[in-house]
Amino acid sequence: MVGPAADFVWEEVFQFSTSHGLAESVALRTVVPTDGEVHGLGCDKQARDRARDEARGRAGPTYRGCIDALVRAIRTRHTTNKHRFSVTHAPEEGDWHARITVMLAEGTAKLSKQDKQDVREIMAQVFDGGLKGHTCP
Numbered sequence: 455m456v457g458p459a460a461d462f463v464w465e466e467v468f469q470f471s472t473s474h475g476l477a478e479s480v481a482l483r484t485v486v487p488t489d490g491e492v493h494g495l496g497c498d499k500q501a502r503d504r505a506r507d508e509a510r511g512r513a514g515p516t517y518r519g520c521i522d523a524l525v526r527a528i529r530t531r532h533t534t535n536k537h538r539f540s541v542t543h544a545p546e547e548g549d550w551h552a553r554i555t556v557m558l559a560e561g562t563a564k565l566s567k568q569d570k571q572d573v574r575e576i577m578a579q580v581f582d583g584g585l586k587g588h589t590c591p
Contacts, residue, residue, distance in 0.1 A: 470556050470565070470573055477555040482543070483522070485550040489586050492520045495550065497590035519587040527580040528554055533572035535559055 470476045481492050496517035504514025525541045532538045536559040544553045556565065556573060565573065 470570070475555065476558070476565070477553040479544075479547070480541070480552050480554055481520070481550045482552050485548075489520060489588075493517075493588040493590075495548075496520065496588065500590050517588065517590050519585045521581045521585055522583045523577075523581040531576045531580065533569055533576065535562070535566075535569055535572070537562070537565065537569060537573070539576075 470478060481495055483492075486492050486495060496519070500515060500517040507514035528539050528541050538557045538559075540553075540555045540557055542553055542555065544551050554577075558565070
């Protein structure tokens with residue numbers, strides 16, 4: 455993966471920070487099947503996050519677009535150290551909301567620097583359709 459989609463995956467998403475329980479949010483295409491609907495959700499989230507961050511004196515995030523992957527492609531992958539991934543419906547933000555979570559290998563307390571690199575490489579492989587860019591109004 456090269457260009458804007460690669461930058462998006464490597465720098466913007468799939469950080470799987472411990473503050474988020476090693477999880478990242480995604481939209482289920484069975485609920486929001488069109489890119490326009492996904493972009494609408496992204497713009498709504500951008501507005502909420504910017505309002506929150508601006509109240510704290512910080513610049514808020516910018517929604518850049520969406521990329522697609524199949525759930526089975528995510529669930530069947532694992533890192534070199536055998537960390538796996540789950541994709542679960544998490545409707546607290548809406549019926550469309552799901553989470554990709556890193557499931558740590560047995561006996562592992564946290565992801566190493568190399569594990570995080572492996573996770574990002576796997577996500578770049580499964581989210582391989584290219585960035586569908588969007589700018590919110």
